[in-house]
Amino acid sequence: MIPAEGGEARQLTTQGGERGFESEDGDFFYYSTRAPTRICRVPRDGGAEEELPVPLGNASRWTLWMNCILYVPEDRHNVIELFDLDTHQISQVAVLPEDPGYIFGMTASPDGNTLLYGARTEMIFNISIAEASRRR
Numbered sequence: 001m002i003p004a005e006g007g008e009a010r011q012l013t014t015q016g017g018e019r020g021f022e023s024e025d026g027d028f029f030y031y032s033t034r035a036p037t038r039i040c041r042v043p044r045d046g047g048a049e050e051e052l053p054v055p056l057g058n059a060s061r062w063t064l065w066m067n068c069i070l071y072v073p074e075d076r077h078n079v080i081e082l083f084d085l086d087t088h089q090i091s092q093v094a095v096l097p098e099d100p101g102y103i104f105g106m107t108a109s110p111d112g113n114t115l116l117y118g119a120r121t122e123m124i125f126n127i128s129i130a131e132a133s134r135r136r
């Protein structure tokens with residue numbers, strides 16, 4: 001990480017990292033790893049890495065949204081679930097009409113009612129929208 005005003009780069013992760021997001025309040029950096037597949041967070045100003053109990057199926061099939069993590073679970077590829085960072089509760093927010101193949105680039109609208117994700121089917125890349133029933 002390099003401060004916006006410049007300065008020295010500072011390493012945030014110690015065990016690798018693939019996909020990362022800064023929390024809305026700027027206090028944490030969330031990232032995923034492939035081996036093992038998991039989501040972790042580390043305080044922005046330094047400190048110990050913490051693994052979160054998210055049953056993630058693939059290191060790139062998730063996003064940080066508000067104070068939650070939206071992700072595709074390891075055992076169901078046509079479902080999107082929400083992991084609440086405050087309560088650690090998991091809820092299902094969308095069932096996709098069919099197995100979308102490889103999902104990537106997931107994000108949510110500010111009100112949480114629409115999910116946008118990319119899907120690769122038959123080596124053709126598509127962008128799709130799914131309506132979400134937000135449960136918190």
